[in-house]
Amino acid sequence: MEYFIYALNHTYTDESHTDTKFLGFSNSIEDLEELKTKAVILSGFRDYPESFFTDCYILDKIHWNEGFQEVIGEIGRDYILKGDEIDDNCISIKELGLNTVFSVSHYYTIHSFLDDERYVGVFSSLEKAEKAIEELKNKPGFKDHQNDFNISKLDLATLLWKTGF
Template sequence: MKYFLYTLEHIYTDESHTACKLLGFFDDLEKLEQVKSFASELSGFKNYPKGFVITKYEVDKRHWEYGFNSVVGEIGRDYLTEGDIIDETYLSVQELGLESVFSVSHSYTIHRYLDDERMIGVFSSKEKAEQAVEELKTKEGFILHPDDFDISELDLNDLLWKSGF
């Protein structure tokens, strides 16, 4: 069985750059909307009210199947930017009764002001997250930075940016 969760991000462009902030993972759209409403009142977020983006993510899917040979310079995924194709065969991660998920990313510093970061995926267990990391450590690009993976356990339905920006 395949499962999905909702992701809330905030993306904005000002005169100097584009920034993307992960606000959280959610198993319920109503809970997400409540958090989004709260966040929209925080400093920074309220200046860019159209910057909130809701997507569905497939859980336990590694979004980087291969290595890399170029710099992303921001959070990236190596497939269609529209996101995962979630149809009626997917169930909400809510069915699993999870309280948290494990986010996996890979980031290394290119120079003082630029990191190369890739979002690898969101996993239902630490073991699945660790397995994804081990499989990628031998791939092009990742092999040069094997210690730069991050596995973070994040509570579902929780705002990650509580004070704005």
């Protein structure tokens, strides 16, 4: 059985660039809407109220299985552009009773104004997050920066971006 988690992002484009801000994970669409309600009143977010996007991601899935070859993404940051395809065999993590998840990313500094960052996946336990990192350490790109993985323990239904922009 596969499980999925909801994610809330805010992606906007102004005259100079496109920017994405990850706002949080949730096990229900209702909690995600509550996060959006909290964020839309903050400066910046309220200027682009149509720029909130909900995606679903499969829990315990590595999104960069092949590693990477080059710096990609806006200012070196690359976020998954679209969530996973969720079918009838995939159910919400609400069934698991989780209160927290472990988000894995990989980032390193290229120079003082440029980081290269990739979102790897969201995992149900610290052990599964660590196992994913071990699987990736010898893949292209990652093997040159093995110590640049980051695991974040995140509470569900919690707004991660507390200020405006």
